[in-house]
Amino acid sequence: MDGGQWTHLTAPVPASGTGLVGRDAELREIARLLARARDGGGALVLAGEPGIGKSDLLLAAREQAGQAGFRVLSSVGSQVEAELPYVGLRRLLADVLDGVDLLPDTQRRALLTALGVLDGPAAQPFLVALAALNLLAETATRTPVLVCVDDLQWLDRPSADVVGFVARRLGYDPVVLLATSRTQAGERPVPADLPRLDLGALAEQDARRVVEAVRGDLDASVRDEIVTVSQGNPLALVELSAHWRTGPPGPATGLPLTERLEDAFVGRLRDLPAGVQDAVLVAAAESTDDLAEVLAATALLHGAPVTADDLEAAVVTGLLRFDGLRVSFRHPLVRSGVLQGTGAARLRAAHAAVAELLTADPYRRSWHQALSVDAPDEQIAMRLESHHVMALQRGSVVTAIQMLERAAQLSVTPDLAGRRLLLAAELGFGLGRADLVRRLLATVARTDISELDRVRMTWLEEIFEDGEPGNAAHVLSLCAGAARAAEAGDLSLALNLLVGAALRCWWAESGATARSRVVTITRSLRGAESDPRYVAALAVADPVREGAAVHRMLYAAWESADHDVDADHLRLLGMAAHAMGEQSLAVDFLDRAEARLRAQGRLGLLPQVLSLQVVARIDLGDWRRAVQAAEEGVRLATDTGQPIWTAGTLAGSSRLAALQGDIRSARKQAAEAEAACLPKGISCFLTVVGMTRGSALITEGRFTEAYDVLATVFDPAQPCYHQRESYGGLGLLAEAASLGGRRAEARALFAELTQGYGDTPAGLLRVQLHYADAVLAEDEDAGALFDRALAQDLTRWPWPRARLELAHGSWLRRRRRVAESRVPLRSALATFEAIGAVWWAEQTREALRASGERAVSARSKGAVADLTPQELQIARLAAEGLSNRHIGEQLYLSPRTVGSHLYRIFPKLGVTARGQLAAALRGL
Structure with missing residues (x-):
């Protein structure tokens, strides 16, 4: 790009050049963002109440960008269009879709399918988002791009998710994204991690300037009243000034400003001819901005034709805008005022007119038909239920839920209504929307539904229960539901319930009775043994006692797995392998799951896979890959709204930071994870936090304190106790005891612990116990124990192997076998340096120096x-x-x-x- 196109943006843009009053600071911030685009783009959300001037600032940004040679792309959210998936994205990308052939084929098809250009199965939402990002990036290779999204809070949910995805990844491409959003309670919030500029009311002096510019002929007392009533809201200042008559338009002074403005707009509507009033009503009720469609539907409602020329009256009064093809409202408050100010019967008639027109679009027609009736209608309900599948295929789960809710309201029998609401609730569960699920289930509870539907309702109620994760009563309730589902022949529902129950046993200690019940019901499901959910339920519910059986199932599944295995099945098998402590096998399953999830664009499950990989790779010693998984896992968990996986990944990341010597980061991340997990009693992650703090103390040379902290991880009375998750801390506990002079105490504790482990074949447990036996033994007894520990196949376990080699080399040196000690010490040093175990590497170098090894230096910290x-x-x-x-x-x-x-x-x-x-x- 020619640098001259950017020059004038390096200086602040004066308000006088835009017609805006009192927004100099905001205009300067926008100008800075545009000026930086050459070195990398960025995003900014302009947030504030209705009428505060967000859209005007967006318009000013468009003008600035146009002067600087930007390609400007725009979209606007609409209350009526919010149920139409990807309509906002289609409008945003319409002018650049000619570049879609430059995208990889999978992305091209995903995007075009989502936008309705191609037919096909629903594309993964994040694959659509990636395609949109790359299409914008390709466009920006020719000219910088400004993306403007007005009223983000009303954009359809799939399009809004794409906007958030793109906004988080702007940094190197010359793409700037500006969005506006309301901040009032009850509206969808702006994502917390996006840069945001909150717009406040205009200062009194600026407010007076606006009134004088609009109506300088008003008396000073009237101008004062308008300034007071408008509360610094620019739209109110303009509208109330322009249409002042004998007093402030609108209802009594006690009403909120927004309602005053809505009433003012509706008051103007009543002065228009009847046909124009009907056209404005149809435009408000419609799910499109197509002028021809609005006029055709208006003719049906009004009983006579209404032309575009007729609509000029609505333009003059400041209600509508249109350009010959598209019709839009002067401000969103006009639409909401029209809808709220229209009687229910007349609004239904408007929807009926629109529905009668849409004979070629059954999807939209069924929605408007559903809004045109006020009594049960099973035919319309059935059409809505069938069309919810189309909404899912188009990527809009929220729209599908809305359709099912309305279908339930129109159902002729309670059981049909309950079934449709439960289906909507299951979709809400998939979104992670506990509030939505609870509201739907509260309605279902008042209807007469089948026994099997009662089981589904129990599952959905329990899965979002706010009680303690390990609450035995919740676990037993889920098991009872699984048994009823199995009796009714719904094996899939039974397995889903059992996995949910098992996870409750994993998150926190639920007791032997609850764990045993999960195992008993799972084992009673004949014909389900090969289902990954069956394996996962056993492993996650009781990894110690079921370890041997799960071990056989997992290796059989690995041997028989082919390239067609579903990514979620691989995730479940990886989770099961991790649960029983078979970390190398867990990584194998999870790696394959990750590759397939990426290829399919299924980012919803990817954070879970990455979080499990972090823990498994730490235990094995693949720390650099663990760092990558942790960094991406936190980012994607935030993207996909999964706070529990954000906390879990943070806990794993904190443990890794402590082992690598970054103590400040370790403690900060551990505190964040603990704050999220402690109130909910999620002990599996609190165990990891405890290991983080113990590891940090070891690297600081505070071995006695480290032992005391790590011992709490193995104490059932502590909130951080989790029997299986603590396996990874056994070696650290033994190391702290050995270095802190507490071997005898530790041997007694290990003797007690091993009684509870039984004969589980878990690789992680075996490796850790062999290490502990050797380092805690008296020197004269340790030789055979080191030989036994080192005889294991530790090819996939470089971190435990290196620590064994360090301990063995140190023991050999103490036994005056100095020359022999150098071999394991050299091997240990190479591993510690490769994985980034800074403290352990330094201990090994000191041991080598003590053995007479020369020229031992730290590996370069660069590169x-x-x-x-x-x-x-x-x-x-x-x-x-x-x-x-x-x-x-x-x-x-x-x-x-x-x-x-x-x-x-x-x-x-x-x-x-x-x-x-x-x-x-x-x-x-």
């Missing part, structure tokens, strides 16, 4: 160590030969963003070409 987790992930994929586009598909980034990362990666690694990356990363 790979300087890469961020995301940079290392990109470098690995590039080293494997993937193009920027393919890397972007894997990591949900634009190719340009990948290229910018590589531009920074090359000098850090000291390379100048992609072909050199593999050598620079070798051994990691």
Whole structure:
């Protein structure tokens, strides 16, 4: 781009050049954002109450960007269109869809299917979002792009999710995204992680300037009254001034300002001819802004034709705008005022007129028909229920739920209404919307439904219960529901209930009775043994006692798994392997699940997979990959609204930071995870927090304190106790005891602990106990125990192996076998340096120096160590030969963003070409 196109944006834009009053600071912020676009884009949400001037600022930004050579793309949210999936995105991208052929085929098809251009099954929402991001990035290679989204709170949910996804990933592409949103209670909030500028009321001096500019002929006392009534709201100042008669228009002074304005708009509507009033009503009730459609429906409602020329009267009064093709409202408050000020019967008639017109669009027609009646109508209800599937295929779960709710209201029998509401509640559960599910179930509770539907209702009620995660009563209730579902022949529902019950046993201790009941009911399900949910329910509910059986099932599943295994099935098997402590197998399942989820754009499950990978890779010693998984996992859990996985991934990340010597970050992340988990009693993550704090104390040389902290992880009376999750802390506890002079105490504790472990074959437990036996033994007895521990196959366990080698080398040196000690110590040092175990590497170097080893120096901390987790992930994929586009598909980034990362990666690694990356990363 020619640098001259950006020059005038480096200075603040004066308010006088825009017609806006009192918004100099906001205009300067927008100008700065546009001026920075050459070096990388960004996003900003302009938030505030109705009429505060958000849309005017957006218009000013469009003008600035147009002068600077930007390509400007726009969309606006609509209350009426909110139920139409991707309508906002279709409007936003309409002018750049000619570039869709530049996208990878999977993204191209996903986007075009979502926008209704191609037929096909529903595309994964995040694949659609990635396609939109890359389409914007491709467009920005030719000219910078400004994306304007007005009234974000009313944008259809799938389109709004795409906007949030894109906004979080702008940084290297010259794309700026500006959105406006209301902030009133009850409206969908602006995502908390997006930059936001809150607009306040105008200062009194600025408010007076607005009134004088609009109606300088008014008496000073009248201007004072308008300023007082308007409360600094620019729209109120303009509208009340322009239409002042004998007193302030609108109802009594006690009403909120928004209702005053709505009433003022409706008051103007009543002065228009009847046909124009009907046209405005149809435009408010319609689900499109197509002028021809609005006029055709108005003719049906009014009983006579109404022309575009007739609508000029509504334009003159400040109610409507239209350009010959599209009709829109002067302000969203006009639409809401019209809808609220119209009688119910007349509004139903307007919807009936629209429905009569839409013979070629059964999807929209059924919705308007449903709004045109006020009594049960099973035919319309059936059409709505069938069309909810189309809404799901178009990617709008929220719209599908709305259709099912309205179908329930129109149902002729209670059982039909209850079934439809339960189906809506299940969709709400899939969205993670506890509030929505509870509201729907409260309605279902008042209807007469079947026994099986009662079971489904119990599941949905219990799965969002706010009680303690390990509450035995909740677990037993879910088990009882599973038994009833199995008796009714619904094996899938039974398994879903049992996985839910098992997870309650995992999150926190629920007691032997509850765990046993989950296992008993699961084992009673004949023919389900090969279902991953069956394996997961056993493993997660009781990993110690069911370990041997689950071990056989998991390895059988791995041997028989083919390329067609569903990604969610692989996730469940990976979860089961992690639950029983078979970490290498867990990583194998989870890696395959991750690859398929990425390929399919299923980001909803990806944070769960990444969180489990963090823990498993820490235990094994693949710490660099664990760092990558943690960084991306937190980001995607935030993207997809899964706070429990955000907390779990933060806990794992804190443990890793402590082991790598970043104590400040470790304690900060641990505190954040604890704050999220402690009130809910989620002990599995609190255990990880306890291991973080113990590891941090070890690296600070405070071994006695470390032992005391780590011991709490193994105390059933403590909130951080979790028998299985504590496996990973056994070696740390033994190490703290050995270094802190508390071996005898630790041996007694380990003797007690091992009695509760039974004969489970868990690899993690076996590796940790062998290490503990060796380091806690008296020196004269330790030799055979080290031999036994090192005889294990530790190929997949570099972290435990290196610690064993360090302990063994130190023991050999104490036994005056100095020359022999150097071999395991050298091996340990290489591993510690490779994975980033800073404290352990330094201990090993000291041991080698004490053995007489010369020229032992720390490995360079530059190069790979300087890469961020995301940079290392990109470098690995590039080293494997993937193009920027393919890397972007894997990591949900634009190719340009990948290229910018590589531009920074090359000098850090000291390379100048992609072909050199593999050598620079070798051994990691």
